[in-house]
Amino acid sequence: MHKKEFIQPVACTIEAKSFLRNLSLVKMSFPEEWLDLLSMLQAEKTDRLNKPNTIPIRSLNAALATFLPYLIGAPNAIRKKIEFAIDEDIDSRQREQPSWLLAYKELDVEKLWFLTRAWLNETYRGCESLETVDGLLRLQDLQWQSTTIPLVKGVCDNGTADVSPLAYKVLPAYIADMLVNSCVCIPVGLEEKRLLRIPVETGAQLMTWPPAYFIDKKHRKHGYSYTIDITLQTTPGIPEPRVLFHYGVRRWHCESCLEDGKLYLKHQTSVYLHQSKALLDMAQTKTFTVATIEAIRVEGNTPRIPAWTNHLPQIAKRFGVIIPNAQELTQHPMKWLAGHEGIEIGIVCRNTRYHPIGTGIGPDVQEIITQQIMGILAPQISLLKPFKSFPIPRKIEAHPMMGDLRDIAIHDRLAALEKSVGPKVVIEVRWQKEIVRDMLVDRIIALLTGPRPPLIETSEQSNHADLMQLEDGAIHEDDLTNSEWSYEEDTNQENKSKRKPARKRAKDPLPQQALEQKSLPLPDGGELVIVTIPLDSIGSPLPAPDKKNKQTIHTHTNDRAAKIFRELEPASYPTLVLVELPNYKHPDLRRQFGQRDPKNALRLGMARTGRLTQFITSDASDLDKLRSRSESAVKDGLRQLGYIPFPINFSIPNVAIPDPLLVLGIWFIRITKRRSAVGVHLPVIVLMHTMQHKIFVWLPHDGQIRPYHQALLEITQLNPEQVKKRKRQDALNQVRQFLLNESARQGVENVVAFAVAQNARSTWPGLYNTEAAFDALRFEKGERLFSAKSLPINFRLIRLRTNQRNETPEWYIPGAKPTTTTQGLWVEGDANKQANRLFYSIASKPHTAAKFMVGKQLKPGENYRIPSIVEIIPLILHENDDAATWAIAVDQWRKMGYLTSDMTLFPLPLEFAKKMDEYAAVIGPWIFPEEWKGDEDENEDENEDETRVISE
Structure with missing residues (x-):
């Protein structure tokens, strides 16, 4: 950096x-x-x-x-x-x-x-x-x-x-x-x-x-x-x-x-x-x-x-x-x-x-x-002229959620589970291999009750070895085919060898054998129960389709979901199931089983019993990788439960963020497989209060607000026909109703809403570039503006735009090295700081990115995921608001990636809303069956299992 x-x-x-x-x-x-x-x-x-x-x-x-x-x-x-x-x-x-x-x-x-x-x-x-x-x-x-x-x-x-x-x-x-x-x-x-x-x-x-x-x-x-x-x-x-x-x-x-x-x-x-x-x-x-x-x-x-x-x-x-x-x-x-x-x-x-x-x-x-x-x-x-760095005032103290989850006091972590999810929480580990079972239980306990491993000094010898390695191992001549690169050509190598030896964290101990049931008391009298259960036959591949008997992947999915519903008792408390499955996306298993991956059936069946699901692949050949994947799976499972360690309020000198504040993340769920297709207009709104631990969601089918984990379950139960026939105008009118009326009934005077241009505008034409109004609401194209001053609350609307469909620019630092990157807020070089409403946010480099690279030209196998620019435009501000304040807020809420150790792509409430797509995908094949025939599209940035984090 x-x-x-x-x-x-x-x-x-x-x-x-x-x-x-x-x-x-x-x-x-x-x-x-x-x-x-x-x-x-x-x-x-x-x-x-x-x-x-x-x-x-x-x-x-x-x-x-x-x-x-x-x-x-x-x-x-x-x-x-x-x-x-x-x-x-x-x-x-x-x-x-x-x-x-x-x-x-x-x-x-x-x-x-x-x-x-x-x-x-x-x-x-x-x-x-x-x-x-x-x-x-x-x-x-x-x-x-x-x-x-x-x-x-x-x-x-x-x-x-x-x-x-x-x-x-x-x-x-x-x-x-x-x-x-x-x-x-x-x-x-x-x-x-x-x-x-x-x-x-x-x-x-x-x-x-x-x-x-x-x-x-x-x-x-x-x-x-x-x-x-x-x-x-x-x-x-x-x-x-x-x-x-x-x-x-x-x-x-x-x-x-x-x-x-x-x-x-x-x-x-x-x-x-x-x-x-x-x-x-x-x-x-x-x-x-x-x-x-x-x-x-x-x-x-x-x-x-x-x-x-x-x-x-x-x-x-x-x-x-x-x-x-x-x-x-x-x-x-x-x-x-x-x-x-x-x-x-x-x-x-x-x-x-x-x-x-x-x-x-x-x-x-x-x-x-x-x-x-x-x-x-x-x-x-x-x-264009270079974008200038916009200085963010230094905080007196970093928000706890901007660091590692295990840096938070144990009491606060456990108390937050009680406050944000409920007095009794159940996590089931449904396993196929004992080492995966043990590692998942170990990570649950470590993340909620364990300290972060201490930093240790590395020896000069090991430090030198680290410098001579790239992400995927030592460089050999065969790795540099068609190049004349040698170590001496790296002019920074001598400087690297003179650096102070790097410190690393000690490794966690090997997991102990997990018990069939373990109970962790919560500070205010609640309880976290961890149960381990063999996955058995419900995790087997779905049967092969049989067209003669009209048996398809869809019917087999329904049959497996019905089997789960019959065999499992309904969950009485918020329940997360960590499910171990083979990696059906691996070429060998894909060739053997095709689309017979039971994941959708498991998620659908478990949801009918009131259980959330998070999947992890069963490859346990590398314990360090298994520990990392298990930790990511547990973190994403906690996110599904609506777990949040602290409220999202923050304080920076000279930055006037109202507190208390209701923060809304508006997302239009994409059920279609193809990103270019619309076809469905299903809005969800995530609500986070800067003074509360709770995360709530508004769903359109009944207009009610419920806890985040309950909203995920209910999405899988929506009637596919109702979803498919939902008209754009009806969906937009429901969002209009919520923003103009329901948001004022939440007991908070100040409200800020976030929406993403590419996601929202197919349903909300008023967010198109030529239609987006400043300090007024417009929903339909060309309609009369509604002044935000007419609302009984102090309302703000922040529109974000990403590089989807290449709508925000690439960037580089002149004279950059292969791994050079930066993070922060940026403005155009000649922008008037007082009148400007256009800001650009760049996330920090992912923690998993390689530290040293020789460059794509010399080693084509290197992977580059340069953080993209996120465009920030505060469309609606309250009087006396400073637009830069809300750009800084975006940066702060992106940094609260406590479940990822990285910055998130969107501010936290919007990121939680976007992740609801995963549960909506379960009903996708029933709404647009033609789109879901054949293999899944391959995403270059997609990991091999569902331990994907919500980072950029």
């Missing part, structure tokens, strides 16, 4: 005289007369006559993006123009003739025509109406039109830039093409790689190509590329939009995805295709197209086979372009990755947890890439 006075955001503004402010292009609308014809064909193909149908336009767009190299971004979705629209609720974009294709110049309409007809004939082959429809589609229906895309149309009422809707797609793509055409090269490892563009629906993406390769100790090649995402973003109150750049890593399959006749591939996997030579009498493309391979079963429980999800190979074959079938591609991925028959194809490796190429890139590489691209773009765009 370095204390720096400024950081450099990777965000840019467009120069006032830049040609990028007005781009002259051509566009083409999808012929409206084609829509009804294609809908008729689709209804015939799917046997859905007189029912709504969705035309598979994505497959057509993929083919066009493959063979039309001059399109700007991926083709847009198609929709009908709304005639004579005067309703204010109708988006202005729907009143315009919607664009389908955008290009720099008019492309050959005949080639477009032939591609479209090829897609038509492949997609609807066998339909009786195909010949009729084909005859009704006319070449002259495809017409290019000139258009000018302005960057900014004006300034909204709240001072935010009013950006032309198409600019969000066009400008990033234009900038991406400027970089591609300049032939700028990006260093990847020890090689220079060119950039190619990937058409995406929003913004633009660049990727280094051809892949760089890392050779492991077994002499296997592992390909990877760097990615650069470019987006156009706005910020409330700022009249100019900004261009943001985000960097990442993409890994490629290089070895066969089939072994012993089994397909080792995710259910749906992205495939990137690039023409390495001119095809169809057109110039060599500088773009990729993205297709998808799906792992399917032809029938029953037969082995899965790979298949393209659209007709791209067949369409390409009509034009003499050879795209391999999915079986060939997955058997020989390296052959096509290197290029064959004029096509380069890469299969994305989504199982990143077991890939030798690490996640993320370090701040040193971010700076290098930024300098490279700004050298090309500088005449047209310029980096």
Whole structure:
């Protein structure tokens, strides 16, 4: 951790005289007369006559993006123009003739025509109406039109830039093409790689190509590329939009995805295709197209086979372009990755947890890439000025929850369990291995009654050994394949050896054999009961689906949950169950059992008996790792119980935080599996009082407030049909009712509410950048403002925004080393401290992050998780409030990560609200079954079990 006075955001503004402010292009609308014809064909193909149908336009767009190299971004979705629209609720974009294709110049309409007809004939082959429809589609229906895309149309009422809707797609793509055409090269490892563009629906993406390769100790090649995402973003109150750049890593399959006749591939996997030579009498493309391979079963429980999800190979074959079938591609991925028959194809490796190429890139590489691209773009765009550090007054005494839980006095820890959860609490340990049972019980007792191990001095010899190791072990020559790095090249090595020997904490003793039942008295007469119970058959994998008898994962989940409900007595007190399960996400077990992980069934069944559940995997080969995972599991279980050691009030000189204060975390639960999907509008509000230990939750189905642990249980009992049919307006009206009325009835004069832009705005349009009002509440788009002064309480609303969908900028410290990071609050360099309401928060470096790294360029296996920027905007303030006060409050409540030893992503009440998604996911498959078919999506930042902490 370095204390720096400024950081450099990777965000840019467009120069006032830049040609990028007005781009002259051509566009083409999808012929409206084609829509009804294609809908008729689709209804015939799917046997859905007189029912709504969705035309598979994505497959057509993929083919066009493959063979039309001059399109700007991926083709847009198609929709009908709304005639004579005067309703204010109708988006202005729907009143315009919607664009389908955008290009720099008019492309050959005949080639477009032939591609479209090829897609038509492949997609609807066998339909009786195909010949009729084909005859009704006319070449002259495809017409290019000139258009000018302005960057900014004006300034909204709240001072935010009013950006032309198409600019969000066009400008990033234009900038991406400027970089591609300049032939700028990006260093990847020890090689220079060119950039190619990937058409995406929003913004633009660049990727280094051809892949760089890392050779492991077994002499296997592992390909990877760097990615650069470019987006156009706005910020409330700022009249100019900004261009943001985000960097990442993409890994490629290089070895066969089939072994012993089994397909080792995710259910749906992205495939990137690039023409390495001119095809169809057109110039060599500088773009990729993205297709998808799906792992399917032809029938029953037969082995899965790979298949393209659209007709791209067949369409390409009509034009003499050879795209391999999915079986060939997955058997020989390296052959096509290197290029064959004029096509380069890469299969994305989504199982990143077991890939030798690490996640993320370090701040040193971010700076290098930024300098490279700004050298090309500088005449047209310029980096924002560095953000300055905002000084936070030093506290007289740190809040107890900002440190380790075991630093809190034993009496206070036990008393807090009684105050925040109840006079009697039960923790059941349902185990499969004795060592896991013993370790879990040991960690429960240690966290609630044990002291923190003392610091001890390490010997010079062990200290030297520590310095010569990285996170994953000593550096060997094989680890540095393709590099000339040596120890002498690290100029800081000599200084490191002179440092004072580091102190470490003594190890905890080995756990003792756990008793079947142990009771811990609580200070005010209460009791904590710890019970150990073998898991037995309720923890076995679910039966395999049997379609003949209509037995699916869903029915087996319900059966297992019903079995648990029958066999277990209902819990009479707040009860947490720590459940030991195998790691079903491990490739070996995933291949053996697929989706038969019983976790959802256990959580659902236990919830019906009034029990909370926290899972831990049974890998006990490394006792230190088992101790760490067990401790994390116990901590997250305490969080589910609503355990909080101290109230969240804090005191800082010259920072006027009202006390008492009611703090609200507003969260809209995401039950859908895909992050981009909405579909459900289920708000929850977590309430924390700065003078109380209790954590409460408001749920919308009955409008009642209940303890946190009870709210988790009730979420699993919600009627799926009621959840699915919940209308957006109804959900928003319930939130409106709570904020305007119920919050004033909680007996507290001062209230502050937190909401996250990306999470809330699909239900709460009033939080959109162009709609968010200052010092007034707006719920629906364009509605009349409601003055916060009219409320009977002193109400504040703080909107946060994260880097989800690349909406907040990357950052680095100029001259940064691979592990350089910083923490604190930041403001823009020229911001007026009195009037400014825009702040940025960066969390401290995770305690699990490696201390020393040589850099991604030299060791691709290194993992980087640089803390992202969280944007803070106090939208509503009470008179005489200082906006900086609430930015400081965000920083303080993020630091109260007593259950993680790290800062949380959001302020504590909002973090507790977000974690309720875990219990809502139990009913997800019943609400959107189609979305939950197939394997789970792999998340790069996801740990192997449910001991995930709530840190950033």
